[in-house]
Amino acid sequence: MAERVTSVQVAQKAGVSQAAVSRVFTPGASVSEKTALKVRKVAKELGYRPNSLARAMVSGKSRIIGLVVAYLDNYFYPDAVERLSNKLQERGYHVLVFMASQTAGNIDDVMEEILDYQVDGIVVASVAMSSEITKRCQSAGVPVILFNRDQDDIAISSVTSDNYSGGRALADVLVADEHEKIAYIAGWEGASTQRDRELGFRDGLSAHNRTVFARGVGNFRSDQAKDTARVLFDVAPNKRPDAVFVANDHMAFMVMDVLRFELGLSVPNDVAVVGFDDVPPAAWLSYNLTTVRQRANVMVQKTVDTLLSQIENPSTFCPTQIKLDSPLIIRGTTRNLNR
């Protein structure tokens, strides 16, 4: 087990100072062509590469971005994580993952841990943060951006889709399809996405003088969504909703399965189903779900751009709440009468 090669060793062998070696590996530093060549040659021979941690310590820039994420079982997030990681990697950053799940203690502890790693920035996905910890990051000079979550705090940047308009658009669809008993299955009530989608949906129904016929809660969890679907739909036909907006696709698939395979109902003929996210399985023909697309690639791009600009120009920066439009995707779980 050979030791790690340091800049000192390269310097010695190349007959230059250690600082010279450092400069060769620092973009934009002033070194002569000659020295650079010599140093690179020796470095290659010895297998030298600069130690990122040492560099981080002295420069104060780790080029590490902390990512807090809770549930990867909603396929919206793995997809986002992959894109995020790729985009950051392209720009010379890397992602240090922190799961904020049940077992891992609460989110504030996790955030503290992240700060210990002297990260240059933090992306918080699918999680709400206390304002204390937001302040803590601010005072540590570490920019934070919320991904797919909104917070009333104007001091914190966020990237979301227009959940409200999306919900409204879905209401329009169900009303246009002449449904009478329209249900809603909610996500986790603590999430801004849940709240905004429901509000948009209800406002959309109101605009047509309709209201929600029945409501259940699925908490964005597939098992709970199934239970809720059974409660709502395993009833006498006249009490049964004829359409339902499920707060995300992940739950909508489970609801569809209950409707079709447990209750023997037809989607969309007996019950129309709409979801939110447009995760890949929504386009799979077995589901073919009418939904609202969260444009994950654009969301990620905005997240990266915003965060890195904040990191790289801390002075000129001002927190921004970005809300992306979220197109309606009409597929086969609605009747689409007038199309």
Next chain:
Amino acid sequence: MAERVTSVQVAQKAGVSQAAVSRVFTPGASVSEKTALKVRKVAKELGYRPNSLARAMVSGKSRIIGLVVAYLDNYFYPDAVERLSNKLQERGYHVLVFMASQTAGNIDDVMEEILDYQVDGIVVASVAMSSEITKRCQSAGVPVILFNRDQDDIAISSVTSDNYSGGRALADVLVADEHEKIAYIAGWEGASTQRDRELGFRDGLSAHNRTVFARGVGNFRSDQAKDTARVLFDVAPNKRPDAVFVANDHMAFMVMDVLRFELGLSVPNDVAVVGFDDVPPAAWLSYNLTTVRQRANVMVQKTVDTLLSQIENPSTFCPTQIKLDSPLIIRGTTRNLNR
């Protein structure tokens, strides 16, 4: 934007040496109750936390595990990443993600980058490594473990399922169900999982004096799986396979959709379909796929145990190839005649 609080500041305010502060935050170091209390109090007041990077530099242990992963669109991997991250977090480690995708340059470069971060260990998922880079890690004293990939190299640890037996079991199922024209849709030919599954499947068929009736390649990609399904099944009925083993679930779903919705065939009556992995959608009732389970939780547990034992007892360690049994999960995409 307040400065970061250092141990020196805490030491001054608490009236102790800087080293004392360090010891208070080092589990197992010898400090008196009194000093510890005093230091903790001041630390809390000042909001001090040890800098992980500085600690890593001097101790040589970063408590960072590099994770190389390629495609998160096969849901087997997000699931594994989540579990892995959780398990490592429980044991005080964190995951630094490196995507080894098309855009990110080749895998060896990525590995070099990882080493720059002075990681304590590396998990390589779904990717094959050159033996050069394996050596590089070894000489850097960084343990590597392959997750869900096998390599002939006996010097490198790996955790896999028993893909061969799984493939064999699937052959048994299809033969028992009295299929005559049994097809195979392969994954990426460079993957050990693909090779082992196919070999097991073919050997299983041979044991019953059968052979593969038709073969296509899907490369583990959903779009290619669809194309391949069309080529194999959009033919005259007498030339059409009546059963197919698709090398993973991810592709199997696409194949099922083509069969049912594009070609109007019934699964399993016209064509039986079996997959591999048992990712969550395999249990969704719309697919209800007969498959072989890769026990992701166990795989992850073994991966973590092996890697950390190698990190924590470098001397006593010897590389191990772990192969977990992979149970057959019979569901509704096979006819199950004799059950």
Next chain:
DNA sequence: ATGAAAGCGCTAACAA
């Protein structure tokens, strides 16, 4: 353009 020297914040001997 280059070298010498001063640290980044911490842990790990070593003394006391």
Next chain:
DNA sequence: TTGTTAGCGCTTTCAT
């Protein structure tokens, strides 16, 4: 148990 001291490997003034 505690303080002193010496670095970990690097970037960054400051001279030259």
